[in-house]
Amino acid sequence: MTEQKATGRSAAADDGRRGARGRPRRVSMADVAQRAGVSAQTVSRVSNGDGAVVEATRQKVLDAMKELGYRPNSAARALKRGDFRAIGVIIGGLSSTGNVRTLDAVTGSASRAGYAVTLIPLDAPTQDNVKGAFTRLDELAVDAAVLIMEVHLLDAVALTLPPHVKVVVVDSDATGRFPVVDTDQRQGARSAVRHLLGLGHETVWHVAGPEESFAAGRRAEAWEAALREEGCPVPPVLRGDWAPESGYEAGLRLADEESCTAVFVANDQMALGVLRAFHDRGVRVPEDVSVVGFDDIPEAASFIPPLTTVHQDFAEVGALCVDAVLRELAGETVTGVRLVATTLKERASTAPPPGEDRTTR
Known part of the structure; x- marks a missing residue:
């Protein structure tokens, strides 16, 4: 008889956790409080990691949560705290x-800092798409945004940001409105040109990236400036679109x-692509x-042959982005450009020009 009563109480308790149509009802904070014999406020404090709760009480609450299968509503907690x-x-x-390597670095750094990442890809980097992405920020549970855009768009877009969202920009035209983290594109291009001139080449040709790219523009400007500083002739620029196929076409012309x-x-x-074109043309x-690339x-x-190239520290770029975000969220004013x-x-893939003494390499 006692066993039947116990079973009846268990069934009744189970029925109490079901909705009107017999579906399981989400376990509430009140359910946990009742099971643990504490107030709902105490359960809330434990859920939010409040260290002021006595350890024995905290353990009772945690045991009740586990027993009932209670899952805190993280969105509600975030709204209450004011952060997500x-x-x-x-x-x-x-x-x-x-872009992909920078994204990977930002994601890794954010994860180590205890932050999740919500990805908002742009099908095409247009002004309307950028505006739409910023509008979506107001609909998403995020505290900050990192913009990875290599094209000139931010300067022309009237951006309306949610007041709580902090912004850091990677490799773009923030024009002083947001903190920027970027690879030192000019330094990298100069090092490539000076390396080749140092080997004895009279000048250096350039296969540039697309005109709308901020990074491509900086690399091309630094290439030209380095040649002019050394009094070298400046050949016409050949332009590609970052893909190997465009490099191949440029390589055929250079051959x-x-x-x-x-x-x-x-x-x-x-x-x-340039290397393949040269191979095909003998x-x-x-x-x-000699050929030098950029990215490593x-x-x-x-x-x-193995390519001489300019190494970009994407991991450091990602770490500095997240660092700037966290500093902004902590109330600091972060401005300016941080270059890696x-x-x-x-x-x-590089050597002195034909006829030069190659033993000096």
Whole structure:
């Protein structure tokens, strides 16, 4: 008889946790409080990690949560605290190697800081799409946003930001409105040009990225400035779209330039295309023409020949983005541009020009 009563009480308790149609009802804070024999306010404090709760009481509440299968409403808690522990990332394209590696670095740094990442990709980097992405920020549970856009858009867009969302920009035209983190594009391009001139080349040709790219523009400007500073002739720019195919087309044109003994390519993907074009035309690298890339993608050391290239520290860029976000969320005023230095990785794709003494390498 006692066993039947106990079973009846269990069934009644179970029925009490079901809705009108017999579906399981979400366990509430009041249910936990009743099971633990404490107030709902105490349960709330335990849910929010309040250290003022006595350890024995806290353990009783945790045991009751586990027994009842209670899951705190994280969104409600975030609204109450005023933070969501989440960062939105608006990214202007997932086809770019630099964008993807920067995204990976931001995600990793955010995770280590205890923040989730909400990704907002742009199908096409247009002004309307950027406006729409900023509008979505107001609908999402995020505390801050990192913008990864290599095109010139922010200056022309009237952005309306939710008042609580902090913004950090990577590699774009923030024009002083937001803190910026970027690779030192100019320093990297200069190091590539100076390396080639130092080997004895009279000038350096350039395969640039797309005109709308902020990074491509800075690299091209630094390439030209470095040549002019040394009194070297400035060849016409060949332009690609970051993809190997455009590098291949540029490489075919360069193979017909008898005066071309050195090429600085704005990224490693296009450099791969240049190398293939030279191979197809019988131009030897580095015996006939030296080639330098930019990015230092993981595959660069496995190109034939292994590619001399400018190394970008994407991990540091990601870490500085998250650091700036956290400082803003802590109430600091973060302004200006933080640049991450590059490193030239010398490999087998560069050498003195034909006829020079190659033992000096």
